[in-house]
Amino acid sequence: MTGLPGNRAIHDFMQSAGRDGDEVRHFCYCDFDNFKPFNDAYGFHLGDHAISLFAALMRRYFFAERHFLGHVGGDDFFIGVTGWSMQELREVLDRLLADFHADVLDLYSAEDRAAGRIRGHDRTGAEAEFPLMRCSIGILQLAKGLVIDNINRVSTSIAGIKTKAKESAAGVAFLGLAETN
Structure with missing residues (x-):
């Protein structure tokens, strides 16, 4: 649906980038908050539209060849960036999240907005109220000089930081892995 590479390509990118410690690398795991209630209430066509919208925004902000964009599946995405500072990355991610939030609001009824x-x-199955959808991003930074052969360490770290991002007010959380001797 998004035309972005899937899990195998994401794994291959992470493996390759993990072994190349020449520059700082950032792995960003993006996941929508409250997507299921939105999809249930508005239907899968609008749910698919939200997913396609996010993929298009990713392409708008991460267009260089050295950036890697992937679609994990459903409302989960991956962004791999090499050679950027954390400040540069945060500025772009903040714009991405702001644009997604503004665009996704248009998918809701005026009453729900x-x-x-x-x-x-x-x-x-219990009835509940849910905040409007947003995207949370967990950012894992691999320090320059850090080489990781076992990508499972990275996957475990990303899963943990994604959970912290979903719990945070801003929807963004960061973890840095440094070179160990």
Whole structure:
């Protein structure tokens, strides 16, 4: 649907980038918050539109050949950036998140936008209220000089930082892995 590479290509990129310690590398895991209630309330066509919208925004902001964009599946995405400072990356990610938030608001009814939430069902089937959809991003930084052969260490770290991003007010969390001797 997005035309972005999938899990195998993401794994290959992470493996290759993990072994190349010549520059700082950032792995960003992007995941929508409250996507399921939105998809349930508005239908999969608008859910698919939100996914396509995010993929287009990723392409707008990360267009250089050395950037890697991937679609993990559903509402989960991956961005790999090499050679940027954390400040440069945060500036671009902040614009990406702001644009996504502004664009995705247009997918909601005027009533739901005004309320700032929708009613839906949680994963157990209980009725609940959910904030409007947003995207959270967990950022893992691999320091210059750090070489990682076991990509499982990176995957575990990304999973943990993604959880912290979803719990944060800004929807962004950061973890840096430094060179160990």
